[in-house]
Amino acid sequence: MRTLPLLALATLALASCKVGPDYVRPDAETPPAFKEAEGWEPAKPADTTSRGSWWSVYNDPLLDSLEQQVAISNQNLRASEAAFREARAVVHETEATLFPVVTGTGTAQRSGTGAGANFGTSSGGVVHRAGDQFTLGASASWEIDLWGKIRRQIESNVASAQASAADLANAELSAQALLAADYLQLRIEDQLKKILDDNVDQFQISLKITQNKYRSGVSARSDVASAQALLDGTRAQSIAVGVQRAALEHAIAVLIGKPPAEFSIAPDLAELHVPEIPVVVPSILLERRPDIAAAERSIQSSNALVGVAIAAYYPTVSLSGSYGFSSTQLGTLLQGANSIWAVGGQVAQTLFDFGQRTAQVEAARAFYDESVATYRQTVLTAFQQVEDELAALRILQQEDEVQRSAVKSAQEAVQLFINQYKAGTVDYTSVTTAQTTALSDQETQINILAGRLAASVALIEALGGGWDAGQLPNDEQLDEGRRFFP
Secondary structure (H helix, E strand, C coil): CCCHHHHHHHHHHHCCCCCCCCCCCCCCCCCCCCHHHCCCCECCHHHHCCCCCHHHHHCCHHHHHHHHHHHHHCHHHHHHHHHHHHHHHHHHHHHHCCCCEEEEEEEEEEECCCCCHHHCCEECCEECCCEEEEEEEEEEEEEECCCCHHHHHHHHHHHHHHHHHHHHHHHHHHHHHHHHHHHHHHHHHHHHHHHHHHHHHHHHHHHHHHHHHHHCCCCCHHHHHHHHHHHHHHHHHHHHHHHHHHHHHHHHHHHCCCCHHHCCCCCCCCCCCCCCCCECCHHHHHHHCHHHHHHHHHHHHHHHHHHHHHHCCCCEEEEEEEEEEEECCHHHCCCHHHEEEEEEEEEECCCCCCCHHHHHHHHHHHHHHHHHHHHHHHHHHHHHHHHHHHHHHHHHHHHHHHHHHHHHHHHHHHHHHHHHHHHCCCCHHHHHHHHHHHHHHHHHHHHHHHHHHHHHHHHHHHCCCCCCHHHCCCHHHHCHHHHHCC
């Protein structure tokens, strides 16, 4: 019969309500299609699932190997992973408050009166006897979550943990994209150096032509000086490429968690190709971007905090109980006649707080509104990023086609002017002008390719890199114990 009140209150706790608004995902303005995707290949159904190793579209085994090291060795990702584990631990900590706190105690005490009483000695011919007391017991206290305050806090913490998991995914995607962009730019530097070295070889030939004509007395010394200046300037450009390449190599080393001194990448002149990237419809983007998922999870977290604040208007109900034994002799401590117990309950209600709870509810609602605005802005920014990269890829491809024609024409012009210079029909200024123009056009072409590759990486990142919101841990995965409570 003594347990009936406890069972009744426990049943009431399990069936109790949760005050505050239930979460409904807010809408975000979503266009039916991307404006800049006209003529772009849409995503097939298989493209809406996680693609995992998205960098494999560049068909570079070394890049594949480097990308796989990012999640293992990158220190920023380790920090984000630790932040997720911290958020998950907070969920466990809050869930523990749903259960009673049980404390065990045991005491042994000797007491008496008069000098030396504690030791049973005599004083002035009078013996003072000491008294012994032994106790053993356990006590429990339990705050009944009648209004769902604790469960709303758990809901908030679960959503925060999911947001932290999305932040981790976003940090990983950003690191992977940065590594891919740095790696591809490093390969561009290799291509640029080859272009400059090839021109150095051509300019050396031109220098010999001017020297021969000068020795023959059919050209001026200024022709030799002009050819030498162009040759030396191009050599200097080729050397300068090493500065940017080294910086990119160092950056890649740090991204994979290695000291730059222990890492190097050999030059590679393999042809670079811009991959074709299928584009999803904008509505799917809401599930494919980890930063959007993090912002959305933050909304639910702040929504639950409104319920936590509202619950403060209601009284708190707590139970306490204890059971144990007390005896003056250790040998008889656990006998039934020495058992002691107590059961009690407490109801507490704030009567006057001069608007504190009202202010807390207003602050929670304002924080919710802020989270919604942040979410919608994140969605708009995501759409903008996709549109930007789609436009960049389309326009740069058009520019590349025209620039290729310009390079071809400039190289033909160089050969024509060299032949005319040999025949003595034009001066050497025409040759150097044509050579400078041809080199500039080649550099422009390789820079356009660099822009296209960078835009392709940025587009993949803007599309979520194959990530999906379904990869977020659900509340059961965060803590199995929570399934016992509604």
